[in-house]
Ligand SMILES: NC(=O)C1=CN([C@@H]2O[C@H](COP(=O)(O)OP(=O)(O)OC[C@H]3O[C@@H](n4cnc5c(N)ncnc54)[C@H](O)[C@@H]3O)[C@@H](O)[C@H]2O)C=CC1
């Protein structure tokens with residue numbers, strides 16, 4: 251499976267405010283770029299923290315759906331995926347509507363009753379891991395379900411875990427021209443943080459979009 255992480259951050263590395271409210275960092279040109287990455291993916295993944303904060307839909311806008319998906323011979327929207335150990339995704343979340351398939355990656359910590367409720371709400375529930383979701387096992391299961399290219403949209407906890415699991419091939423970061431600040435505001439990579447063997451990146455592109463810049467990287471070995 252090929253995994254591309256995309257996120258928008260302030261110049262000080264924040265994905266949103268300390269209140270974890272959705273923050274518009276990208277401009278129109280960047281949202282078009284995000285749509286193109288979504289369109290090229292078989293599935294778009296976020297953490298349950300993002301679902302609870304933003305209630306995202308994770309579908310394509312009409313233009314991207316028409317141009318990109320049909321061009322790739324794959325009409326419709328990519329599947330949606332939530333990393334959600336205990337199954338906290340609300341059953342009325344927008345991500346569980348019938349616009350596209352939605353996989354909920356839970357761990358053994360999600361009770362059978364909760365798994366059934368989520369399944370009744372339309373989710374394809376995949377169990378991987380004991381406490382937290384085991385991302386390697388979960389992405390293997392997604393690959394078995396036909397996901398060859400996965401886009402990870404955040405948030406900071408899940409992006410860190412994807413790097414820690416060694417499953418990221420490519421990173422694209424839009425750096426918007428604003429400062430958010432706040433020691434408790436989510437950043438591009440939260441979690442425990444690395445203290446050795448840091449993921450090393452090869453800078454492959456710099457592009458000015460709107461009033462910000464897109465930085466593109468291939469992900470190398472940890473060292
Ligand atoms: N600017 C941007 O591009 C984006 C911003 N955001 C923002 O990020 C914030 C949400 O980010 P976070 O709070 O970091 O939540 P998150 O979306 O990264 O979800 C983290 C949660 O997922 C669950 N989880 C289960 N297994 C896990 C594992 N193996 N690794 C990590 N998490 C696991 C845990 O409950 C954990 O608390 C919101 O404020 C949202 O607006 C989110 C996506 C993109």
Ligand SMILES: Nc1nc(O)c(N)c(N[C@@H]2O[C@H](COP(=O)(O)O)[C@@H](O)[C@H]2O)n1
Pocket residue numbers: 256257258272273274275276281284296300304305306307308309403404424
């Ligand atoms: N690329 C990007 N730029 C921003 O400024 C953002 N705030 C985000 N947030 C992400 O987009 C999701 C919303 O998706 P829908 O519009 O509901 O499809 C949100 O949940 C974050 O993952 N991204």
